[in-house]
Amino acid sequence: MREPAPWHQGTWQSLTMQQHFAHAYLFSGQAGCGKRRFATAFAAFLLCDAPAAGIACDQCRSCHLRLAGSHPDLLLLEPEEEGKAIRVDAVRQLVDFISQTAQQGGRKVVLLRPAEAMNLNAANALLKSLEEPSAETYLLLVSDQPSRLLPTIRSRCRVQPLELPAPEQAAVWLSEQLPERSAQDCSLLLQMAGGAPLRAMALAQLDALSQREKVVEGIKALLKGQIAPSRLAEQWNPLPIELLLDWFCAWTLDLLKLQQGAVETAASADMDKVLGYMAKKVEIAQLLAWQDWLLEHRRLFASKANLNRVLFLEKALVQWKNLLERR
Numbered sequence: 001m002r003e004p005a006p007w008h009q010g011t012w013q014s015l016t017m018q019q020h021f022a023h024a025y026l027f028s029g030q031a032g033c034g035k036r037r038f039a040t041a042f043a044a045f046l047l048c049d050a051p052a053a054g055i056a057c058d059q060c061r062s063c064h065l066r067l068a069g070s071h072p073d074l075l076l077l078e079p080e081e082e083g084k085a086i087r088v089d090a091v092r093q094l095v096d097f098i099s100q101t102a103q104q105g106g107r108k109v110v111l112l113r114p115a116e117a118m119n120l121n122a123a124n125a126l127l128k129s130l131e132e133p134s135a136e137t138y139l140l141l142v143s144d145q146p147s148r149l150l151p152t153i154r155s156r157c158r159v160q161p162l163e164l165p166a167p168e169q170a171a172v173w174l175s176e177q178l179p180e181r182s183a184q185d186c187s188l189l190l191q192m193a194g195g196a197p198l199r200a201m202a203l204a205q206l207d208a209l210s211q212r213e214k215v216v217e218g219i220k221a222l223l224k225g226q227i228a229p230s231r232l233a234e235q236w237n238p239l240p241i242e243l244l245l246d247w248f249c250a251w252t253l254d255l256l257k258l259q260q261g262a263v264e265t266a267a268s269a270d271m272d273k274v275l276g277y278m279a280k281k282v283e284i285a286q287l288l289a290w291q292d293w294l295l296e297h298r299r300l301f302a303s304k305a306n307l308n309r310v311l312f313l314e315k316a317l318v319q320w321k322n323l324l325e326r327r
């Protein structure tokens with residue numbers, strides 16, 4: 001990708017038109033807002049010998065090397081597997097890379113994502129290079145959770161926040177990317193993605209809509225007493241846990257708003273009837289206790305704690321069902 005997402009054009013122009021670039025940038029923003037795309041395009045721009053119309057030309061020798069994935073002056077550091085830490089040997093790679101002179105005689109660029117996946121060793125190696133910047137070397141960090149970075153790292157980077165598009169712009173963009181999907185599907189995908197278009201695209205690729213349909217059917221059967229929590233938990237075991245957690249968190253928020261009379265319909269349209277019914281029955285104290293429990297578990301799963309998924313799902317479903325029973 002040599003161009004940022006359309007909603008980041010303004011930010012892109014004010015960044016690339018500067019006379020001097022900072023030694024290190026931290027691109028922050030919600031997951032799926034287009035940070036990686038922005039940073040990748042910026043790396044391409046920095047390495048290009050003759051950017052055209054404000055973006056990498058894709059024609060010069062440097063661009064050809066980059067497009068072939070073999071640019072010697074571009075180092076991409078990411079976890080081997082999504083969600084895992086950036087390993088120590090990656091740190092050595094980083095140190096070596098920074099100490100070498102540029103092989104193409106121009107700039108060197110390190111793209112590191114997600115920056116919060118660095119362990120302490122990696123972070124210390126990075127810190128050293130931030131403290132003693134070498135000329136014409138640029139560090140591009142990408143993070144959804146900049147608060148998890150060492151403050152000493154954050155303070156040495158120029159922080160460039162990247163925003164989400166307006167909802168209408170997100171909807172138009174997504175329907176252009178997914179012409180086979182209905183407007184309703186696109187709007188549900190965006191809602192599941194918290195308004196982040198690239199996250200919505202990833203969800204579409206995960207076939208999240210049909211999984212969602214199964215989950216909503218499961219919830220209905222559970223509340224009608226047609227299926228036991230343990231059975232449903234087993235059925236849901238293959239589904240991505242972070243999706244299930246996101247959905248339950250969103251439904252819980254919907255329930256709270258409905259229960260308090262803050263809204264009349266749930267934001268999750270496919271659960272509107274179920275949530276509307278539940279909202280009439282739930283007690284606020286019980287709902288808040290459930291929300292605390294749920295958020296705590298979402299945090300545990302996000303920190304890669306070793307939890308038994310089926311057991312967690314079963315407990316969650318028992319509690320969800322119990323929301324309907326006054327104590």
Ligand SMILES: [Zn+2]
Nearest residue numbers: 048057060063
């Ligand atoms: Zn070029």
